[in-house]
Amino acid sequence: xxxxxxxxxxxxxxxxxxxxxxxxxxxxxxxxxxxxxxxxxxxxxxxxxxxxxxxxxxxxxxxxxxxxxxxxxxxxxxxxxxxxxxxxxxxxxxxxxxxxxxxxxxxxxxxxxxxxxxxxxxxxxxxxxxxxxxxxxxxxxxxxxxxxxxxxxxxxxxxxxxxxxxxxxxxxxxxxxxxxxxxxxxxxxxxxxxxxxxxxxxxxxxxxxxxxxxxxxxxxxxxxxxxxxxxxxxxxxxxxxxxxxxxxxxxxxxxxxxxxxxxxxxxxxxxxxxxxxxxxxxxxxxxxxxxxxxxxxxxxxxxxxxxxxxxxxxxxxxxxxxxxxxxxxxxxxx
Numbered sequence: 153x154x155x156x157x158x159x160x161x162x163x164x165x166x167x168x169x170x171x172x173x174x175x176x177x178x179x180x181x182x183x184x185x186x187x188x189x190x191x192x193x194x195x196x197x198x199x200x201x202x203x204x205x206x207x208x209x210x211x212x213x214x215x216x217x218x219x220x221x222x223x224x225x226x227x228x229x230x231x232x233x234x235x236x237x238x239x240x241x242x243x244x245x246x247x248x249x250x251x252x253x254x255x256x257x258x259x260x261x262x263x264x265x266x267x268x269x270x271x272x273x274x275x276x277x278x279x280x281x282x283x284x285x286x287x288x289x290x291x292x293x294x295x296x297x298x299x300x301x302x303x304x305x306x307x308x309x310x311x312x313x314x315x316x317x318x319x320x321x322x323x324x325x326x327x328x329x330x331x332x333x334x335x336x337x338x339x340x341x342x343x344x345x346x347x348x349x350x351x352x353x354x355x356x357x358x359x360x361x362x363x364x365x366x367x368x369x370x371x372x373x374x375x376x377x378x379x380x381x382x383x384x385x386x387x388x389x390x391x392x393x394x395x396x397x398x399x400x401x402x403x404x405x406x407x408x409x410x411x412x413x414x415x416x417x418x419x420x421x422x423x424x425x426x427x428x429x430x431x432x433x434x435x436x437x438x439x440x441x442x443x444x445x446x447x448x449x450x451x452x453x454x455x456x457x458x459x460x461x462x463x464x465x466x467x468x469x470x471x472x473x474x475x476x477x478x479x480x481x482x483x484x485x486x
Contacts, residue, residue, distance in 0.1 A: 199234070202226045206402055210443035214395045228397040230372075235404040236363040242408060246415055310338040361477060366400055369473050373466050380462045381448060395447055399440060406436045433444070 153162050153174075160169030168173070202225040205213045218224060226234070307313040313334060317325050326334065374393040381387055410429045417425035445455040 175293065197399045198226050199231070201407070202231055206398060207405075208441055211395070211398075211447040214391075214443075214447060217394055218391055222409075228394045228401075232397045232404075233410070234400045236366070237409075239404040239408045243411055246411065251365075310335050313338070329340045331336050361474065363404075365470065365474050365477060368477075369466075369470055370396055370400060372469055372473075376465050376469065377462055380458055384448070389442075395443075399443065402439065403436065406432060 154160065155162055155167035155169060155172060155174070157172040158167065158170045160167055162168075162174055165174055204215060205216065205225070213225060214228075217228060225231075273302070307316065314331075371393065374389060374396045376388070377392040377396065378389050381392075410432060413425050413429040413432075417423070417429070441455070441459055444459050445452070448455070448458070450458065
């Protein structure tokens with residue numbers, strides 16, 4: 153008898169070539185359901201075992217996977233994608249309106265352009281795209297002016313800012329790129345009623361965009377670790393990547409729990425729940441530090457130095473990627 157999948161001669165219950173179980177060509181309904189639940193329970197079992205080891209013994213899951221114990225645990229990439237998808241669905245379902253909502257059509261009223269009251273913000277979009285293609289964005293005159301936040305005290309609205317632009321000489325006026333950026337600033341200011349609301353909304357937007365940011369930055373975060381530990385030749389790049397995937401997975405699980413506690417706190421009004429949520433965040437930082445020490449097997453002094461160095465570099469990378477993504481989503485209405 154040969155395997156129905158790869159035609160390899162069978163010598164037991166499972167094919168030695170592809171691993172398929174020896175079953176009849178025609179399955180009954182019960183056999184089909186049995187296969188489904190067997191596969192589901194097998195995955196659930198590995199998932200639970202992976203998450204249990206992930207938190208009970210920091211870095212143990214990464215070390216076990218590197219040592220070849222892979223059948224008992226979920227693949228690091230699959231585990232990361234699963235937890236990030238669950239968090240993304242949960243956060244977008246229960247989150248408040250975010251910053252990017254402005255760029256998707258919310259509160260988008262016609263806004264006059266410099267020297268031409270009939271033009272709307274759509275014309276700014278068109279001019280911005282044209283300037284972007286022509287490479288004129290290299291002129292970053294925003295850096296020559298005061299901080300963009302000073303606009304809040306100088307001008308009450310974008311229309312007032314445009315009115316002031318008309319009194320300036322053409323060479324002193326803001327470029328189309330700057331107008332687009334300032335327009336978004338006033339839209340955000342009006343929607344969130346000042347800097348305090350903006351900072352809170354910005355924080356929410358960071359969390360809502362986290363799966364997208366990490367999807368781009370994870371390979372680079374692992375590269376930073378590889379460079380920090382460049383002398384540790386026995387650690388390959390893939391080892392650092394697996395470590396980062398497991399750390400990111402634990403972070404998404406933490407955020408999922410914190411989001412649930414936040415919803416519970418808002419519905420009950422119990423401040424103790426917010427306090428517990430804050431403690432969980434602090435506990436995760438300690439967890440990350442312990443994982444770092446156990447994985448790289450350094451003393452506490454070197455561990456702390458290398459931990460803060462890599463965290464600092466990773467934070468810079470994270471914010472650069474987030475800022476670029478935010479600009480892309482905002483200016484191109486994605």
